[in-house]
């Protein structure tokens with residue numbers, strides 16, 4: 001008699017679109033210093049390779065461009081921002097044609113209006129990019145618009161699969177999205193993929209976005225600030241000493257119409273596994289106790305919490321990602337994973353696979 005082998009019968013859709021590779025700025029300005037761009041194409045490609053190795057995963061092709069109207073983005077973004085992204089990409093393309101020796105051309109915002117009357121003047125100038133950005137980390141090149149739209153489309157596709165009855169989906173979104181607000185880009189983000197997915201999932205009823213990236217999901221918080229039907233939870237490094245510095249504090253609990261529907265769990269910069277899992281328990285309790293009942297979950301997954309990440313300070317070990325997945329999966333809520341940050345190129349794939357294995361464990365019991 002052979003040993004009974006447990007069969008993995010439930011396959012998990014993984015979404016990937018190679019056009020993200022066209023968005024590849026060479027450098028960023030980090031506190032005024034010109035340094036190599038951290039948010040690079042291999043981040044997503046390594047995750048694809050690692051997830052493909054799981055025998056219960058099925059990689060689906062991206063939707064055709066015409067499947068999602070650009071107007072879908074207006075659920076979470078100001079049309080003026082969308083126009084700006086599209087026009088700036090077109091402009092970069094024209095400038096590359098005119099000055100081929102400059103290629104690739106990426107526009108970096110560098111002057112930022114801090115008062116409305118300053119914005120009026122700046123919006124009329126060629127340097128208006130600072131009216132739509134809160135920092136310099138999201139430059140726009142000729143393929144940026146198509147790449148960010150492709151990334152958003154994956155999240156939208158993932159939401160569609162959950163609407164159709166899937167219990168677990170992973171969207172390998174790149175560029176990431178959780179720092180992008182209604183009318184403002186920054187932190188390598190342009191379109192808020194997780195929020196777009198959430199806006200579509202509201203067709204199922206109230207739900208939640210849980211953000212486990214190292215950095216506060218300021219854009220997601222802002223988009224749903226006054227929406228009592230979307231519980232937004234972010235577990236991140238304390239903004240008192242980490243990016244984005246201006247939001248992510250515990251006292252930010254939601255707008256007038258949605259008091260208690262935003263929960264920030266800031267953790268110490270040098271947080272270890274046990275500290276993190278304690279923070280996660282607070283999130284789990286909030287998910288269980290939220291009224292109205294939650295019928296879907298978007299997990300904004302960043303792997304820059306890893307001890308291996310070159311840009312961040314948390315000290316999370318590899319196995320804890322599986323534990324995080326297992327705990328969230330134990331809730332039994334249909335979940336769309338939307339990829340956010342994570343800059344350890346030799347680790348992202350493995351950590352994504354561990355997280356997905358943990359989430360999948362419950363579904364496969």
Ligand SMILES: [Zn+2]
Nearest residue numbers: 213214215341
């Ligand atoms: Zn991050």
